[in-house]
Amino acid sequence: MKESDEGLILFVVYAVVTWYLVCRWRRTWRGALTLWVAMSGLTAVAFFHLKLNDWTNGTIYLRQMQTLLYPYIALVMGVGLFLFLLPRLPSSGFFCRGCRYDLDGLDIDPGDSEVRCPECGEMCEVPDHVRYAEVELIGLPDPATVPSRRTRMAAMRMAEERMLEKRRARGSR
Secondary structure (H helix, E strand, C coil): CCHHHHHHHHHHHHHHHHHHHHHHCCCCHHHHHHHHHHHHHHHHHHHHHHHHHHHCCCCCCCHHHHHHHHHHHHHHHHHHHHHHHCCCCCCCCCECCCCCCECCCCCCCCCCCEEECCCCCCEEECCHHHHCHHHHHCCCCCCCCCCCHHHHHHHHHHHHHHHHHHHHHHHCC
């Protein structure tokens, strides 16, 4: 590898770092700021190339670099914009592993360990923090924290009865 070719790796590193940061912070102000800073940097390099010819009275004219730089800018910004617009994973952590559908807010009976995804039909495991959230909302003890098995089963039955009552009340409206 020639010494002059080693500097060209910086263009690859610039693109990869830009894409990584935009993807990491996609759909946030940080991602938009990263994309804007990357575009500003590339625009400054393009402007410098144009002005270099004027500043040196035509002795340095990098026409080949300009020909490569404009498609490079379009590539970095196009891929960066695509990555920025990709949807983020749901923050609750309760989503379908198959289609990434956000399952937060589904009607789940207390104690259910799995729920069917309404989007793709795959069975998804219900995390404990979601499973017993409604039990806590209606004022019953969390069945997992109740000491004896008999009391735990009674708490589960009470929670299920309350849930059924709530569903019936919603259905009669």
